[in-house]
Amino acid sequence: MDRRHFLIGTTAAAVTARPIVAASVKKDDASLAVVTTAADQQASQILATPLPADLTPRATLRRMRRLLTPFVWPRSTHHHGAALVAPIAQLLDTVERAQHDDGTFSIGNRHSPPDTAFLIEDMAAMIELLRTDRHATSAPIAARLKAMMRKAGPALATGGIHTPNHRWEVSAAIARIDAIDPHPAYRARIDDWLAEGIDVDADGIYSERSPVYASEVTNPSLLILAQLSGLSGLREIVRRNLETILVLAEPTGGEVENVLSRRQDQDQRRITLWPFYVQFREMALRTGDARFAGAVRWIEQKEAAKLGDALTDLIERPELARPLAAAQPPFVDGSRLFAPVGLVRQRRGAMTASLYAGSDWYADGKPSPFYNRIGSGLATNPTLLRLWKNDLVVEGVRLIPDFFGMGHFRPATITLDPDGTVRMAGELAVPYYQPLPRAYRRADGAYPLTASIDHRFNSALDFERRPVSMRRLGIAIRIVPDANGYRLLVETDGEVDVGITIEIALRSGGVLEGARPLGDGGFHLIDGQASYRVGQDRLLIGPGAGSTPVKAASGDNYAWANGQLQLPGTRLYVTGRTPFRHELQLTFA
Structure with missing residues (x-):
């Protein structure tokens, strides 16, 4: 659909995104000072750094926003600064040149509606920041931005998406365009996407299970859409998500658990609370939730330097800069099972734990169609336990049986007992294939290329029609909280004489003692205890279980592509052979 035909017959009123209270209301000057300082520092860094030649249109526009925000803000040291005028103009020129004739932008994905939507935001x-600014350059800049938005409108109202969160990002961008260039097709397109239903469970966890995409895409998009007529109920979804985020965060550094993610952040990269700052602030103001207010204050105290982008939001929507109600501590002790995603979270004072068995390899305790497969959009992290106390962090406890190249063990089930004990269990079952039944044999030997039923490899053997004989290894893990840590009891049944390797990955920055160094930088705990010290905290790990060689291969699905599944940091191994029964203690001393 070209723009000329798209705009014929336009009569709809614009959907407004204006502030819900007057800009003259009392402001939270302390918060504004925090975000203004961060924004000023951000702008100064940009001015001191040459423009990279390979910036994407999205990164280029965000760089412009980071200059323009302090430029229009009277409290900024850069307010109407002459040094910002030329860089802003250069960045705007660059973005305009990158827009295709159909209104879209390409960022890896060609002519991408979702990537375009991020720029529209x-x-x-x-545009809203420039609306009341009186600098001579402001109105022309706003006009050029509006022109790009108008040009993008038809493509967003007819274009497609790739991932679940793209639906809400594109819808929010369409709402933004409708506010400056109204057309009935825009709200109709938003309603089409929303009619699919928001992909969120009862705990407020979105289907992608990613804190990155919740904080940067889904929550902000739903809060924009909630400003439209009839959509205020979307705020309740965001509120539920934020409640869960506080359970998923640990209190020392605010790190948010991502082991459950189906997206790139399942690699356990460090994600903290600051990207949720504006969302916590809005929902604290709307609901009066004292813990949300506490999260805002915690972020301002712990991660102030990262809040520069929030100034844009607080200027654009002055109601977000109102004073907060009295705050309460955002983190509380407790034990909770998030059954749909196979995650238990436990917090006891400074100690926080994640216990995980939510791989997409299983559904309802049985192998799923994604069994033994890896790929974007699948939760496949094999970490069983993570543990934090102050700055001492166990990045992950994992278990690797040396069993047919299957790699790491991923449990099929997880339960939480009333006393806090967590139980995980599963079975590795690998077939040997028997001759085809007579009815399926071919004289020419030309059988279909199929995947083995355990998805380890592919061959022209018509696997699905073959009888099989199975080799099985069952594994049960019981994780018991005690006064100063956890006890992990690992038991196997089935196949005997299988090597078992337990990997304990410790976040870098500490000193490990009591284990034998290995040639690859890891350590083997053969007997007794090892200790790991970070600052004033010490973790005792043990006992070892013997000298069975360490075998921590990631499995055939990684090996054929010369890949590996390994956490960063100091790696400590405990090994044994089946039948294996061993209790491993992790005790803070």
């Missing part, structure tokens, strides 16, 4: 925010 920044354009719309800057």
Whole structure:
């Protein structure tokens, strides 16, 4: 659909995204000072750094926003600064040149509606900031941004998406365009996407299970859409998500658990609370939730330097800069099972634990169609336990049986007992294939290329029609909280004489003692205890279980592509052979 035909017959009123209270209301000056300082520092860094030649259009526009926000803000040291005028103009020129004739932008994905939507969000925010600014350059800049938004409208109202969160990002961008260039097709398209239903469970966890995409895409998009007529109920979804985020965060560094993610952040990269700052602030103001207010204050105290982008939101929507109600500590002790995603979270004072058995390899305790497969959009992290106390962090406890190249063990089930004990269990079952029944044999030997039923490899053997004989290894793990840590009891049944390797990955920055160094930088705990010290905290790990060689291969699905599944940090191994029964203690001393 070209723009000329798209705009014929336009009569709809614009959907407004104006502030819900007057800009003259009392402001939270302490918060504004925090985000203004961060924004000023951000702008100064940009001015001191040459423009990279390979910036994407999205990164280029965000760089412009980071200059323009302090430029229009009277409290900024860069307010109407002459040094910002030329860089802002250069960045705007660059973005305009990158827009295709159909209104879209390409960022890896060609002519991408979702990537275009991310740019529209920044354009719309800057237009609102410029609306009342009186600098001579402001109105022309706003006009050029509006022109790009108008040009993108038809493509977003007819284009497609790739991932679940793209639906809400594109819808929010369409709402932004409708506010400056109204058309009935825009709200109709938003309603089409929303009619699919928001992909969120009862705990407020979105289907992608990713804190990155919740904080940067889904929550902000739903809060924009909630400003439209009839959509205020979307805020309740965001509120539920934020409640769960506080359970998924640990209190020392605010690290948010991502082991359950189906997206890139399942690699356990460090994600903290600051990207949720504006969302916590809005929902604290709307609901009066004292823990949300506490999260805002915690972020301002712990991660103030990262809040520069929040100034744009607080200027664009002055109601978000109102004073907060009295705050309460955001983190509380407790034990909770998130059954749909196979995650238990436990917090006891400074000690926080994640216990995980939520791989997409299983559904309802049985192998799923994704069994023994890896790929974008699948939760496949094999970490069983993570543990934090202050700055001492166990990145992950994992278990690797040396069993047919299957790699790491991923449990099929997880339960939480009333006393806090967590139980995980599963079975590795690998077939040997028998001759085809007579009815399926071919004289020419030309059988279909199929995947083995355990998805380890592919061959022209018509696997699905063959009888099989199975080799099985069952594994049960009981994880018991005690006064100063956890006890892990691992038991196997089935196949005997299988090597078992337990990997304990410790976050870098500490000193490990009591284990034998290995040639690859890891350590083997053969007997007794090892200790790991970070600052004033010490973790005792043990006992070892013998000298069975360490075998920590990631499995055939990684090996054929010369890949590996390994956590960073100091790696300590405990090994044994089946039948294996061993209790491993992790005790803070």
